[in-house]
Structure formats: C-alpha cells, structure tokens
Amino acid sequence: MTSLKDLQDSFQRGILTGDDAILGEVNDSAREKRTVLFGVYRNAYVARLAEILGEDYEQVHAYLGDAGFAKLVKSYIDANPSDQRNVRWFGRHFPAFARETAPFANHPEVAEIAALEKALTDAFDGPDATPLGIEDLASIPAEDWPHLTFEPHPTAVRLTFDTNAAAIWSALKDETAPPAPMRLPEPQAILVWRQDLMARFRPIGAEESMMWNEAGKGVRFGVLCEMVATFAGEDDAELRAATYLRGWVDTGMLAGCRVATD
Amino acid sequence: MNTSKPPYLGFGLGLRPQHYEEILNGSPAVDWFEVISENYMIPGGQPLRILDQIRERYPVVMHGVSMSIASTAPLDMDYLGALKALAERVDPKWISDHLCWTGVHGMNLHDLLPIPYTEEALDHVVDRVSQVQDFLGRRLTLENVSTYVTFGQSEMTEWEFVTEVANRADCWLLFDVNNVYVSAFNHGFSTDAFLHGVPRDRVVQFHVAGHSHEESHIIDTHDHPVCPEVWDFYRETVAHFGPVSTMIERDDNIPPLAEVVAELDIARKIAGEVSENARLAAAE
Numbered sequence: 001m002t003s004l005k006d007l008q009d010s011f012q013r014g015i016l017t018g019d020d021a022i023l024g025e026v027n028d029s030a031r032e033k034r035t036v037l038f039g040v041y042r043n044a045y046v047a048r049l050a051e052i053l054g055e056d057y058e059q060v061h062a063y064l065g066d067a068g069f070a071k072l073v074k075s076y077i078d079a080n081p082s083d084q085r086n087v088r089w090f091g092r093h094f095p096a097f098a099r100e101t102a103p104f105a106n107h108p109e110v111a112e113i114a115a116l117e118k119a120l121t122d123a124f125d126g127p128d129a130t131p132l133g134i135e136d137l138a139s140i141p142a143e144d145w146p147h148l149t150f151e152p153h154p155t156a157v158r159l160t161f162d163t164n165a166a167a168i169w170s171a172l173k174d175e176t177a178p179p180a181p182m183r184l185p186e187p188q189a190i191l192v193w194r195q196d197l198m199a200r201f202r203p204i205g206a207e208e209s210m211m212w213n214e215a216g217k218g219v220r221f222g223v224l225c226e227m228v229a230t231f232a233g234e235d236d237a238e239l240r241a242a243t244y245l246r247g248w249v250d251t252g253m254l255a256g257c258r259v260a261t262d
Numbered sequence: 263m264n265t266s267k268p269p270y271l272g273f274g275l276g277l278r279p280q281h282y283e284e285i286l287n288g289s290p291a292v293d294w295f296e297v298i299s300e301n302y303m304i305p306g307g308q309p310l311r312i313l314d315q316i317r318e319r320y321p322v323v324m325h326g327v328s329m330s331i332a333s334t335a336p337l338d339m340d341y342l343g344a345l346k347a348l349a350e351r352v353d354p355k356w357i358s359d360h361l362c363w364t365g366v367h368g369m370n371l372h373d374l375l376p377i378p379y380t381e382e383a384l385d386h387v388v389d390r391v392s393q394v395q396d397f398l399g400r401r402l403t404l405e406n407v408s409t410y411v412t413f414g415q416s417e418m419t420e421w422e423f424v425t426e427v428a429n430r431a432d433c434w435l436l437f438d439v440n441n442v443y444v445s446a447f448n449h450g451f452s453t454d455a456f457l458h459g460v461p462r463d464r465v466v467q468f469h470v471a472g473h474s475h476e477e478s479h480i481i482d483t484h485d486h487p488v489c490p491e492v493w494d495f496y497r498e499t500v501a502h503f504g505p506v507s508t509m510i511e512r513d514d515n516i517p518p519l520a521e522v523v524a525e526l527d528i529a530r531k532i533a534g535e536v537s538e539n540a541r542l543a544a545a546e
Contacts, residue, residue: 005334026411032478128306
C-alpha cells in the first residue's frame with residue numbers, strides 16, 4: 001500500500017504539474033470518471049489563486065483587460081506555487097514578476113500599477129501604531145527641535161516610479177479612461193501609508209522625498225533642515241522642512257518622535 | 263486544557279467583509295459569528311478593528327482553512343502560534359478547522375484535500391490533533407469536508423474515520439450538513455449512514471451551505487443559496503442531534519446581509535418545527 005506521505009506527494013504533484021500517477025490511487029465514481037473528479041482539484045487550485053490575484057490586483061486587471069490579466073495570472077501561478085498558509089500573501093511577488101516577465105516587462109507601467117496596489121493592500125492591514133499628533137510636537141521645547149528624530153508610521157513606504165502608473169491607477173479606480181502610459185522625465189516618488197484605517201498614497205516632490213528618506217534613517221530635524229537647504233536653496237529652507245513635517249503629522253504618516261541625546 | 267463542551271449559541275453567520283457595515287450599523291437577527299481565522303492573522307488595520315467591535319457585541323468562533331491537520335508535512339508552528347495569538351485576542355467559543363490536508367513540502371494548495379481512510383492516516387491524524395490541542399490548550403473542533411475522489415486503499419467509511427478521530431483524539435466535531443450531502447452524492451453513500459454513524463455527543467456545530475450541481479458530481483462552492491435537498495437533510499440532522507449551533511456559510515457570490523439572514527431564518531424555523539414535533543411526541 002502506498003504510504004500516506006507518498007500518496008500526498010503524488011496528489012499534490014497531480015494538481016501542480018498535471019502528473020497523472022495519482023489516478024492509479026483514486027476511484028471512478030458510479031457516475032463519473034476519476035480524471036474528471038480529480039480535475040475538480042486541479043481546476044480549483046488555479047481558479048482560487050486567480051480569484052485572489054483578481055481581488056488583490058483589481059486595477060492591473062482593469063488595465064490589461066480579461067485576456068491580458070488571465071495570461072499574467074496563469075504564468076504567475078505556474079511559476080509561484082503557493083508557499084503561504086494564508087492566501088493573503090500569495091500575490092506578494094506579483095509586481096516583481098510582472099516587471100521581469102515578457103511581454104509585460106516591456107510595459108513597465110504594469111509592474112508599477114501592481115506595486116502600488118500591493119503597497120496599498122499592505123498598508124491596509126499593516127501594523128497598528130498611534131500616529132504622532134501635532135500636540136505631541138507642540139510640547140517639544142524650541143531648543144530641542146534641532147535634535148528631534150522621527151519614526152515613520154509602520155505602514156508607510158516610499159515607491160519610486162519611472163512611469164505615470166499612479167495616474168493610470170487613479171483613473172482606473174475612478175472608472176475613467178486612463179492616460180496613455182509614458183515614461184516620466186524624472187522618477188516620481190510615491191508615499192503609501194494608512195490613515196484612519198484607510199490606505200492612501202501621495203506623489204511627492206524630489207525635495208520632500210529626500211527629506212522623508214533621511215528622516216526614516218533617524219536623521220535629526222536640524223540636519224534635515226540643512227539637507228533641505230542644500231537640496232534646493234537656503235531661502236525658506238526651515239519653513240519648507242517644517243511644512244513637509246506638518247503635512248506628515250497632519251496625515252498620520254509618523255508614529256513618533258524623540259529628542260536624540262547621543 | 264479546557265475540555266468542557268462549548269455552549270449552544272443558536273443561529274449564526276460567517277462574518278464577511280461585505281457585511282461589516284450593515285452588521286455594525288444595524289442589529290441583524292444573528293446570534294453569533296464565525297470568522298475565518300486566516301483573514302485576521304494579519305498585522306493590524308481595519309479587519310482586526312472590526313473584529314474587535316463584532317466581538318464586543320456577539321459570541322465569535324474561529325474557523326481555519328489551513329491547519330492541514332492530516333498533512334504528512336511537519337506541523338507549522340508559526341501558523342499555530344499566530345492562531346493561538348488570535349485566539350487570545352478574540353476569546354472564541356471554539357476553534358475549528360477541517361479534517362483534511364492542504365499541502366506538503368512547504369506548499370499550500372488552498373484547498374481541503376481528501377484523506378485515505380486508513381489505519382495509518384488515522385494514527386497520523388489522531389497524533390497531530392493531540393499535539394495541536396496540547397499547544398492551543400483547548401479541544402479542537404474538526405469539520406468533515408466535501409470530497410470528489412475516494413482512494414482505493416481506504417479501509418473504512420468516512421464516518422467511521424471521523425468517529426475514530428473524534429474519540430481517540432478527544433476532539434469536537436463540526437458537522438457540515440452540505441458536505442455530507444455533497445460527498446454522499448459524489449461517492450454514492452447514504453446521508454443517513456453518515457448522520458447515524460458519528461458520535462452525537464461530539465458535535466458542537468453545524469454548517470449549512472449551497473453548492474454547484476454538475477450532474478455527475480456536486481462541487482462545494484458556497485456560492486448559492488441552500489437547496490431544498492440540503493434543507494431536508496438539515497431537518498433530519500437537527501432531529502437526530504437536537505439543538506446544535508447552526509451557521510449559514512456563504513463564501514462567494516455573497517448577497518446582501520438580509521438575504522443570508524433570511525436563509526438563517528429558514529434554519530431557525532426548521533429547528534423550531536423539529537423541536538416542537540419532538541415536544542409533542544414526548545407529550546403523547
């Protein structure tokens with residue numbers, strides 16, 4: 001008798017690779033042949049994962065249309081057998097896969113739309129943290145401000161896009177005609193995070209992007225102001241830095257701050 | 263370990279995101295909710311916040327889909343740890359999963375795969391259930407699944423296997439009325455044989471659901487209303503087991519909450535009629 005372990009190996013292989021060895025272990029029913037009955041498992045595997053990808057990457061689907069999306073999904077499922085207990089994370093490699101797989105690799109906006117959708121989903125159910133409030137900052141003595149460091153909200157990530165994928169995503173989300181894909185003159189930074197239980201994103205300028213990146217490394221506010229001054233001129237540098245900071249606090253992008261003493 | 267029998271909860275629904283708002287803004291006639299454990303085994307955000315709010319108002323039970331209790335792969339302790347952590351947050355009335363396996367070699371097929379009903383599989387499953395129960399500090403509740411194939415090597419019926427698992431591992435059973443109906447049709451056994459073949463004192467929950475009839479076989483899709491034949495079998499099931507916490511399970515093609523609540527009312531009505539008939543019979 002085939003051991004339980006070998007039987008499960010064979011069953012799984014039958015689903016994932018189409019190997020028919022398992023058919024020697026299962027029975028026809030009174031009404032149906034075993035190939036059809038085992039086929040229920042084969043079909044269900046692909047259908048379930050395709051459904052999950054369709055839910056996770058709704059705008060990629062809208063952008064590519066049914067046929068194009070089905071092709072991408074089929075190749076992804078074939079190349080990435082699920083290794084997750086929770087199907088929530090099955091599609092985590094989808095943006096990278098779209099970036100590297102022909103013919104989608106020739107359309108870089110596809111991978112970037114997918115990256116935006118993944119980041120929004122990750123932000124939606126990412127870790128909780130109480131956002132830093134404006135009152136928390138107001139209580140910091142003026143002399144401590146240069147030494148302030150900031151902690152980004154744990155859901156906040158910065159993406160960098162070479163294409164107008166964010167504009168395409170927004171149009172698709174609004175069910176309007178998306179703009180034609182185009183490569184941007186300069187890479188575009190996008191911040192994605194969760195505010196009040198809603199996943200959000202916002203394109204940001206190069207200067208704010210630089211400051212966000214440095215702040216995330218724990219650079220003090222005084223030094224951030226100097227960096228901003230170096231980046232785009234000393235005039236109003238502190239005001240610009242303070243404005244960016246205020247925007248982050250007002251929209252819940254920071255989870256804390258502290259006065260660095262070392 | 264907590265070994266006391268879970269309480270009777272009445273008539274419940276599977277909690278689905280499409281219904282969050284209606285549930286929290288209204289007072290649907292639902293006694294309790296079953297949540298898919300994996301949907302809340304996430305870091306944070308709205309789903310867990312909603313779950314906390316639901317939990318404040320209703321009893322909740324946790325129902326998993328990927329414990330893979332019958333797999334020959336090692337138990338996934340990361341998964342079990344996350345399940346236990348969620349149970350500490352939710353304080354569910356019980357924790358259930360399926361009498362099946364979902365993958366080997368680190369893969370997960372996200373399906374409820376069938377077990378050969380052999381002594382070898384029985385020993386394996388009983389040992390795994392015991393380990394999981396020790397880890398969770400509570401008895402597990404196991405559900406019979408819908409199956410589409412049977413194995414040439416099986417040595418006993420499904421209900422004999424289910425009964426042996428429950429008695430030897432000392433766990434509870436979730437009797438899925440639709441799954442018994444589906445498997446009975448697919449494999450040509452009698453629903454009554456299954457019904458009368460499992461131990462009454464082990465059953466703590468019923469699932470009732472819709473399916474897709476493909477003429478030569480039935481697929482357990484949970485995307486249709488419950489069909490009359492399954493309601494008939496539910497009536498027999500309630501008559502046999504007496505009052506058991508009952509739940510409508512809808513996972514796809516999900517209708518507005520009112521429609522699922524209306525289906526739940528059918529279950530209530532049937533259970534009420536069965537109970538009244540039993541009372542009248544006893545009075546005669």
